[in-house]
Amino acid sequence: MAHIFMATNSRNSTNRTARDDEGNQQKHIITVPWRRIERLSLHLNPSPNHHNLSQIEMLICAGRVKKIDVKVAELSSFMRGKHRDIQERVFEYFKSRPELQTPLEISKDEHRELCMRQLVGLVREANIRPFKYVVEDPAKYFAIAEAVGSVDMSLGIKMGVQYSLWGGSVLNLGSKKHRDKYFEGIDSMDYPGCFAMTELHHGSNVQGLQTVATFDPLTDEFIIDTPNDRAIKWWIGNAAVHGKFASVFAKLMLPTHDTKGVSDMGVHAFIVPIRDLRSHEPLPGVEIHDCGHKVGLNGVDNGALKFRSVRIPRDNLLNRFGDVSRDGNYTSSLPSISKRFGATLGELVGGRVGLAYSSNGVLKIAATIAIRYSLLRQQFGPPKQPEISILDYQSHQHKLMPMLASTYAFHFATLHLVDKYCEMKKSHDEELVGDVHALSAGLKAYVTSYTAKSLSICRESCGGHGYAAVNRFGSLRNDHDIFQTFEGDNTVLLQQVAIDLLKQYKQKFRGGSLAVTWSYLKESMNTYLSQPNPVTSRWEGEDHLRDPNFQLDAFRYRTSRLLQSVASRLQKHSKALGGFGAWNRCLNHLLTLAESHVESVILEIFIEAVRSCSDEGSKVALKLVCDLYALDRIWNDIGTYRNVDYVAPNKAKAIHKLTEYLSFQVRNVAKELVDAFDLPDYVIRAPIGLQAADEAYSQYTQQVGF
Structure with a gap:
């Protein structure tokens, strides 16, 4: 502490002398603004004594504990997790295919096509099949998603739409007949699809969705309708360009024999084909529009879907939590609309x-x-x-x-x-x-x-x-x-x-x-709500x-x-x-x-x-x-x-x-x-963030064309 005191006095003395000398040279015309400039200069160019003080303070801090010796390999091994191998396969594939790496400047349409080629290449060339892991090993799926998102976030989202949302809805909300019919096509990218939940007027309030699916017992079909423009399905990934199917969330309406005419059974999910598998043209009754250029993620082709009396087979109802028989009777293992709705969203977590x-x-x-x-x-x-x-x-x-x-x-x-x-x-x-x-x-x-x-x-x-x-x-x-x-x-x-x-x-x-996450509240809430201990509050x-x-x-x-x-x-x-x-x-x-x-x-x-x-x-x-x-x-x-x-x-x-x-x-x-x-x-792909710091500036100037 004595050293610090002496250094402080020395610094103050030096500053006073400097001010006095300057004052004599300038015939005492120092103004308040000049003093401020002088003080600012001392911050930007501290005196040697001021620097010595900082060194002493830092030495005192550093002396408190022994310097930590971090072995990067050991820490990295602890952090990497058991699925790092699949991530390295993703990284190596894109490293070997430079033409698939997203360039710095790219148009919306080019980015969308590149993103599709990236995903198809990952699945068909690198033989990395994320879809099977959605069911068999979700942790491995999430590891792939993280790696793919590191390559291009648009690619990560497009993969998520295909496998987690569109594919996940088929697996988690459907039954065996749906898995048997669609699994291979989704897995191989032959059936690119969408997840059509959000509407122009409704997003977070899913129970407020307005799209309807009315059962027609005469033809054994559901009729999908967009009743007004507010019910247009909006921001639907994969819809604008590439999607051929959509999981459409709509209110299931059953005809009744009373004055109401129909009964609302709550929001359900339906598989709706939106484009012809061969010509790729929109199917009758399906209007597809482009949501346009976005703030980011322009490699994802977000679109809007509008349905005009689009008919689908009754089997296209994803029926895990509710089903409709040939004669129009509704059955469910869950007793209420709210229970079914909660179970549906729970599967999409x-x-x-x-x-x-x-x-x-x-x-x-x-x-x-x-x-x-x-x-x-x-x-x-x-x-x-x-x-x-x-x-x-x-x-x-x-x-x-x-x-x-x-x-x-x-x-x-x-x-x-x-x-x-x-x-x-x-x-x-x-x-x-x-x-x-x-x-x-x-x-x-x-x-x-x-x-x-x-x-x-x-x-x-x-x-x-x-x-x-x-x-x-x-x-x-x-x-x-x-x-x-x-x-x-x-x-x-x-x-x-x-x-x-x-x-x-x-x-x-x-x-x-209590649920596991909240258990601490049950164990010790009374302790936490008691008056703070005046002794420990001062430790x-x-x-x-x-x-x-x-x-x-x-x-x-x-x-x-x-x-x-x-x-x-x-x-x-x-x-x-x-x-x-x-x-x-x-x-x-x-x-x-x-x-x-x-x-x-x-x-x-x-x-x-x-x-x-x-x-x-x-x-x-x-x-x-x-x-x-x-x-x-x-x-x-x-x-x-x-x-x-x-x-x-x-x-x-x-x-x-x-x-x-x-x-x-x-x-x-x-x-x-x-x-x-x-x-x-x-993977980092930022020249100022290279691990070899001595190459950072040369890489930086080279990449901007210097």
Whole structure:
């Protein structure tokens, strides 16, 4: 401390002398603006003594713990997962076929045709058949989807439409006769198809769809109709150019003998041919239009479908949850429209799982480019000394290091979600189905929103070179942005998480069982809702703050408080405003609750992943980024903890300091951490993000034609 005091006095003395000398030379005409310019210059060109002070501070920080030795191969092996081999097959195929790699500048129509050639080549030439894994091994399917999306996000989405949505609806909502008839054609790409759920006027509210499918008992057919322009099927991937079939979601209408004439049996899915298999022309009664140029993903041919009395065989009803007999009788194993609707959407949850998983893949690419460039780019520094890396600046660490920690946290959370989904598909356990539904909704919303924000931060952190299209941030940002809307708008999905939490909260007080994801509320909610301990609220030691028990308790305490308070508010407002009005009045509170819960679940999964790592060096590195993820989240919401005295002022200050220090530590191993993602340069495809930094500028100038 004495050294710091002396350095500070020396710096102040030097600055005063400089000001006095300058004042004598300028005959005391220094103005206030001049002083400001002088102070700014000191920030940009610090004096040698000021630099020595920074060195001392950094040495003190670095001296606290032993430097982490991260072995990239061991950490990468722990991260890669058991399906990395299939991803490498995808990467190698596109590396061997440069003509199939998406160029930087390409028109919408050319991109669509290239995307189709890419998918057909992957299936028929590389013999990578994703469709069979949709049923046999979903984890392998999601691994392929992540790799394909890394090659071109449009290709990843087109593959998802073909196999997860169109193909998945046939497998999950249909019966054996549908699988026998369509599986091979879907698998081989002979039957390219669409998933026609969203309408011009209805998206998230699927029960409000207006397209109708009326049964005609005279011909044993369903008649598909678009009753008005609001019911036009809109944003339908594969529809504008390539699709030959569509899974059309419509209200099933059965004729009755009463005055109503028809009975609405709720939304069902139907296989509707939309183009002739040979001529590829639209079939009679089917109008197909192009949705046009989009902000991103222009390799996907989104179109609009309108039906005018299109007749399909009765067998084209995907009848797993409801069937119609030849004489027009409706049968179902589920007792109500709402139950059937819930079961139908529950079978389509794989789309959310895939988006959460793939979104983190996008974040890995962006974080790798931004961090590698931030290590390469040097800017300013002490006089007469080499410039320093921009990642050595605390402000830059604050931007990127918590993001890197979050990328690791999301990696383990989305892998956990995939495992849960695979387990659900095998067991069909009802409790697990509900758990996966809520967890996939929460993670899809949280991860895609975080990634969308982070892509802009990554671009900004690379300055002007981040704005060059060749360095990918623009295309990544534009292509990924719609992930926040796909498979359910994020705000709607977070509300589903909040609804589940409130149901479980009510169930807790009735003594019932809770789903796996929410079990911590049952185990210790009373503890979390009790008054904070005035002793522990002041503990500020590093060991305490980095204790996973403290971190989890803090996350869970916040969630429990939010849950209790919003339940109380809803009850209070419902008396005057009714249920819907009360919900709307508390909506922001409910969204905060859902996000808080998702963060708690992510942290719990991350902590368990750290514990399960057998390589000691990797374990230490993972513990570091896990601590940064946890403490950064606590600091970002420190007002909540301070307002209820969960954290005393001295502890809040200690959390802030430790978060900055952990960011500094993560910076020291940032290169190794992004290298452990094991993304080859030909997948990253951004010259400023090359693993070999000395080639970055030459590759960059070459790719822009210099």
